[in-house]
Amino acid sequence: MTHPTSNPLSVVDHPALLSAAESRLPQMLTDIERAISIETPSSDLEAVARGAQDFATLVTERLGATPETLTVDGVTHLRLRFGSGPAKVVLVNHQDTVWPHGTLERIPFSHDDGVVRGPGSFDMLTGAVMSVHATAMLIEQGGTEAVDGLSIIVTGDEEVGSHTGAPLLREEAAQARAAFVMEAAAGEGGALKIARKGTSMYTIVLHGRASHAGLDPEKGVNAGLEMSHQMLAVAGLADPEQGTTVTPTVFSGGTTTNTVPSLARFDVDVRAKTQDELQRVDDAIRALQPVLDGATIEVQGGINRPPMERAMAEALFDRAAALSEAVGIDAPHGVEVGGASDGNYTAGDGVPTLDGLGAVGDGAHAEHEHAVSAYIAPRTALLAALIADQLAD
Structure with missing residues (x-):
């Protein structure tokens, strides 16, 4: 989204952003280590709260402003607003991870040969730290007035569906010009994510009737057999031509x-590029009929995140390309991906959304998770330029 009444290039010293980010890299790496070293598995609400508390302290130390701590149904989130009006730009982060307690004993933080490792290094603690430092760089250039209208959100349940984080984020971004999602980039070159599939999550419960398997199996109704029929039926709802995947997972x-x-x-993971496809699958799952006499089907769950459609990212992606040249870095590529993020919510609400602005590396949710440190400073500079661009009146 451009603002013809103002020329952001005349307001922000873009080349200085890159040098500022490069000078900040040692501190950013220290802050990333600090965030990684507090384990925050989503299922442990006390651990998530500890991580949020320390991250709030980190934000205060770097920005001189203290985030609000918001606890919803036991889940701790952070929100930092600059200015008094509705947010114009929202930086979207989370600090919960998929990694269980004890992961640090096996995979401690390290930074060797330009590679940062540790649980959450790629998804997405590096991006969260970048949010803080990009903001600090703009404050250094123009004071807190330079970030008037910026809001930083750090949620605590993104990895398990954002059930409490999403309403907070959607309310904060309701009138925003842009949401920048600090999830990790795609691929080795650090492509930005300009479209994401929407998601649905289901648990399908099959009820039968117990009986003795040796004495009178005919008196029973085998819920396991019913499950096998329904798993095949559900898997058949996928449509590869439409890019729709329907995958039975845990059973x-x-x-x-x-x-x-x-x-x-059994649980079902659904991914689709359009809301219509999500709805088609949802309707079909709710219309499932039992195969065995006496069996019944219970459907739990439903559509979780709407698709982040390409149209919601294209204008911001174009600005990223232009601002990359101004900052003095290579312009990023854009890709469509299957995984969902909190950016699906903002895009689904009609807020222009650009995703994948965080770490460049690989291994989300995998043992080889890592971020490449050479990309951290350039992408932090680009983020600062994007924020300033969208805050310009």
């Missing part, structure tokens, strides 16, 4: 080896 059932199981369940 369980039964009690003992000599009992016809009365209960079974």
